Amino acid sequence: MLINDTRYRSLTFQAIAAIALALIIFYLANNVATNLAKLGLNIDFSFLGAQAGYDINQTLIPYSSQSTNLSAAFVGILNTLLVAFLACITATIFGVLAGVLRLSNNWLVRKLMSFYVEIFRNIPVLIWILMIYGVMTISLSGPKAYLGAEPSKELFLGLFAFTNRGIYVPAPIWGPGSMVVVVTFILSVIAVIAYRRYATNLLYRTGKLLPTGLPTIAILLIPTIFMFFVMGQPIGLDLPDPLANRFNLRGGLQIGAPLIAIWFALSIYTGAFIAENVRAGIQAVSKGQTEAAAALGLRSARIMSLVVLPQALRVIIPPLISQYLNITKNSSLAILVGYADVTATLGGITLNQTGRAIECILLLMLFYLIISLTISSVINVYNNSIKLKER
Known part of the structure; x- marks a missing residue:
């Protein structure tokens, strides 16, 4: 028998447990459906x-x-x-x-x-x-x-x-061209993450310590501010x-x-x-x-x-x-x-x-x-x- 065979014993017990769990779930679901039907209720999501x-x-x-x-x-x-x-x-x-x-x-x-x-x-x-x-x-x-x-x-x-x-x-007021500024800011954030990761990897490989404070601020702010003025200051404040x-x-x-x-x-x-x-x-x-x-x-x-x-x-x-x-x-x-x-x-x-x-x-x-x-x-x-x- 599979239960006595040590090669398949664990799989056999897992299969029995899975079948028992499925039967319990089916019994509970069927019991709920039967009782709802007796009460004249049904599962309906049309109210949404x-x-x-x-x-x-x-x-x-x-x-x-x-x-x-x-x-x-x-x-x-x-x-x-x-x-x-x-x-x-x-x-x-x-x-x-x-x-x-x-x-x-x-x-x-x-x-x-x-x-x-x-x-x-x-x-x-x-x-x-x-x-x-x-x-x-x-x-x-x-x-x-x-x-x-x-x-x-x-x-x-x-x-x-x-x-x-x-x-x-x-609250920000989004004018024409504001999405260009937002995309520039997102790209700046990605560039900051890439630079800091590069600085960390370089430190681990060679021991050379690159500055991260000022370069991070510069990468994050300068492109965004530049694009903000180039696009005619499209973002205002309410x-x-x-x-x-x-x-x-x-x-x-x-x-x-x-x-x-x-x-x-x-x-x-x-x-x-x-x-x-x-x-x-x-x-x-x-x-x-x-x-x-x-x-x-x-x-x-x-x-x-x-x-x-x-x-x-x-x-x-x-x-x-x-x-x-x-x-x-x-x-x-x-x-x-x-x-x-x-x-x-x-x-x-x-x-x-x-x-x-x-x-x-x-x-x-x-x-x-x-x-x-x-x-x-x-x-x-x-x-x-x-x-x-x-x-």
């Missing part, structure tokens, strides 16, 4: 084409209450991706800085970073979201304070207004205007208080966990590496950026994937402060209005599954690129 009938306060694409439920779901998806992307970037910055500073020789800095880590990671992120949102809405003035010819508050630097509804910032309306600020771009609250809360909360991952990764690098680099005359900053962190990344990246996934899934808490993510739109208002609970939950599960698998795949590709190569 119906009119949504509700407004969303912050959108990245054109949307109105006359749009479809599918459009509302896309707005929620984009809002979710926006807050997750922003939080991943800022949490990484906070985490790396805190993780490195936790190993500082300065006693005060080391203790402050330890205080940050222990306080923020041991209090639920839900409480931080509510606390930050509450502080913003209570401590900041309303937009009315900035209105009129003689307002009680002036715009910060003439550009920014900090209110309890959010932050008003200048500033917040205190005189445009009696009741609210007009002009510029409003970053809503709910977005700021969920963004900042996820960043500082997850940054505390990333800090521990960074600290563990740095401490996993042999101390002899640091001593050897110092013996060659490298400064502390160079030792950290060229010797320690590249090796520590092999330890840091795997748990970092889990933190990015946590940020994406924790963003569903944004509904608590009125931020219209996909949980609030598809899994909230649309579900309540249409009564299509099963369909909405299935779509939500599918969305978070796809996003989680995508993040894992992308980071794993990078992780494989930096792992040790055996000869």
Whole structure:
């Protein structure tokens, strides 16, 4: 028998387990379908084409209450991706800085970073979201304070207004030829990455250290500024205007208080966990590496950026994937402060209005599954690129 044959025993058990799992899934699916049929219900996604009938306060694409439920779901998806992307970037910055500073020789800095880590990671992120949102809405003035010819508050630097509804910032105005400037900037960023990679490879091959600071700034800014003036300054700024309306600020771009609250809360909360991952990764690098680099005359900053962190990344990246996934899934808490993510739109208002609970939950599960698998795949590709190569 195959079970007794050691050559095929493991494959036999795997096949039996796969068949058993398939039968269980079939039984559950059939049971759900049978019970829905008895209740007169059926799985139907046609509700996505119906009119949504509700407004969303912050959108990245054109949307109105006359749009479809599918459009509302896309707005929620984009809002979710926006807050997750922003939080991943800022949490990484906070985490790396805190993780490195936790190993500082300065006693005060080391203790402050330890205080940050222990306080923020041991209090639920839900409480931080509510606390930050509450502080913003209570401590900041309303937009009315900035209105009129003689307002009680002036715009910060003439550009920014900090209110309890959010932050008003200048918005770009895209004129003819602006895309040429944008493409030039993107190409400059690619050129910066290529130059810094070339400088790093040259350093590893020959020991020759090329300057990276000023060349990076020059490559990034000079072509873009040159093209900006050549094309006739096609990009302008729409500033917040205190005189445009009696009741609210007009002009510029409003970053809503709910977005700021969920963004900042996820960043500082997850940054505390990333800090521990960074600290563990740095401490996993042999101390002899640091001593050897110092013996060659490298400064502390160079030792950290060229010797320690590249090796520590092999330890840091795997748990970092889990933190990015946590940020994406924790963003569903944004509904608590009125931020219209996909949980609030598809899994909230649309579900309540249409009564299509099963369909909405299935779509939500599918969305978070796809996003989680995508993040894992992308980071794993990078992780494989930096792992040790055996000869």
